[in-house]
Amino acid sequence: MPKIYNFGAGPAKLPEEVYEIIRNELTDYEGTGISLLETSHRSQTYMKLNTEVQEVVRRLLNVPANYKVLFLPAGGQGEFAAVPLNLMSRTGTADYVVTGAWSEKAAKEAKKYGKVNLVVPPTNRYTGVPDQSTWNLDPNASYVHICTNETIHGVEFNFIPDTKGVPLVADMSSNFMSRKVDVSKFGVIYGGAQKNIGTSGVALVIVREDLLNQAMPICPSILDWTQTAKNDSILNTPPMFAIYIMGRVLQWIERKGGLDAMAEAAEKKSSLIYNIIEGSNGFYYAPVAKNSRSRMNIPFRIGSSGGNETLEKEFLKGAEAMGLIQLKGHRSVGGIRASTYNAVTLEEVQKLAQYMKDFYAKHKDLI
Template sequence: MVKIHNFGAGPAKLPEEVYDIIKDELTNFDGTGISLLETSHRSQTYFKLNTEIQDVVRRLLNVPSNYKILFLAGGGQGQFAAVPLNLISRTGTADYVVTGTWSDKAAKEAKKYGKVNLVLPPTDRFTGIPDVSTWKLDPNASYVYICTNETVHGVEFDSIPDTKGVPLVADMSSNIMSKKIDVSKFGVIYGGAQKNIGTAGVTLVIVREDLLNQALPICPSILDWTVTAKNDSILNTPPMFAIYVMGRVLQWIERKGGLDKMAEMATKKSSLVYKAIEESNGFYYAPVAKNSRSKMNIPFRIGSPEGNDVLEKEFLKGAEARGLIQLKGHRMVGGIRASTYNAVTVEEVETLVNSMKDFHKQHSK
């Protein structure tokens, strides 16, 4: 069997080293003689793990002491509702910067709970991020919402926008822990773990303490950050195994050199793919503007900017024969998409690039 190289956008590849740890701990966690899967969430064993994982998050991101670190179920879509339910009460309105599918879905969800101002003109083509000087921000907004990396379209913020004192909320599901960020510039950061830092089932939320105690009366307790914070993320039985896996991935990041190393590798891996696209003389086409190209999710078309269905299917079939899997673009946009998250190695990306070059050579005769 050929070696598998997983470029899936999520659930995504986990570090092989973490799998080895999970195997060793699966049936005897922390010397208890039983699996974490059957351990009480009210046990000292789980309390210790819960604190340990919060601590590694705080270390990696240098999270200030006035921020709470929460672990919630419900994925990113749960937070699409949780954000307005927890924050929109102050003024009843919020600014949404829609740069792709996920921020668009978040804005539509928020409209159920208050007024949403779309900072950018509506579009169904997401190929970049307009300069902040063109944004129509409302100084009366309860918060400004962005998605720092759009998984579907491959659009990524390369800097943190200045929101003039209005709390900035960021969905970082697919690029969290890929580089250092200044947490103090955000009111709230969240990310579903299954893309870059773990497996499906848990969402990491980092919220500034002054933004707690503002939830709408209709906010369910399970989505209320204040209630979750008061209960140290153990309001009910949490997604313990997903939290544990996330913790082991974060510890792996720390051992491998932390976020400086992750950022270095992200630049190296994405540059390899973008270089292959740029040097193909138009055979491969990247739809995203260069200053907004994601280092985590790289979409591209084959044959033309609109793509060639026959060539793309052939490429995917040939790639899979080489063990390069989950490269098919999102169903909404088609084409090819390579996700080069932290766990994807440089060697795997080089294998992909060699496959791209071989396919180009084969079809340029």
């Protein structure tokens, strides 16, 4: 079997060093003689870990003291409901900037709890972030919601919007911890861990303290940020193992040079693929505008915007034979997608890049 190069969009590749740590600690966590999987969430052992993971989040993102770091169940999609349930009570309305499938899902969920204003006109083609001068923001909104990186469509924000004092809420599920972020510019930052900072089962939420104590009466306790904060994210038995893995991944990021190092690597890896696309004379086609192209998720087609499905199937089959796996585009858009998260190494991306060059050289006359 060939060496595996995993370009999956999520659950995504974890760093090899983290796998080694998990293997070593799985049945004897930090000398306790038992696994964390069978450790009480009320024990000093777990409470110490709970604090350690919060602290590494604060260090990496330089989280201000007036923000809470929370761990919640149900992943990023659970927060699609938690956001309006915790924030929309102030005015009963919220602004959503829909730039791809995930922000579209978030807006749809929010409509269950209040009025949703779509800041940019609805579309079925997501190819970039519209210039903010075209946005229709509601000054009465309880918050403005964005998705900073759309995993399916490969659209990434390259700026922090000016929301004129209305709290900015950001779903960062797929570019969390890939670069430095000024947390003070946001009211809430959240994301599921399984794309770039861990495995499935937990959402990381960073919320400014003045936005607590506003949850709707119908908000389930398990999604209530205020109750979660008061109980230090141990309101019930939390997804302990997922939080543990997230902590080990974040500690790995810290050891590797922090977010500056992650950002530099992300730029190198994504540029390597985009440069091949741009230099292919139209053989490879990237649908996203250059100023909105994701550094984490790179969707592309072969032949044109619609894609040559025969060649794309051959590309994917050949890639898998070489151990380059999980490159198939999302079922809703088709094509090919390479995810180059923090744990994906430059050497692995170079392997994909060489395959793309070789495939182009062999098939360029067919387009």
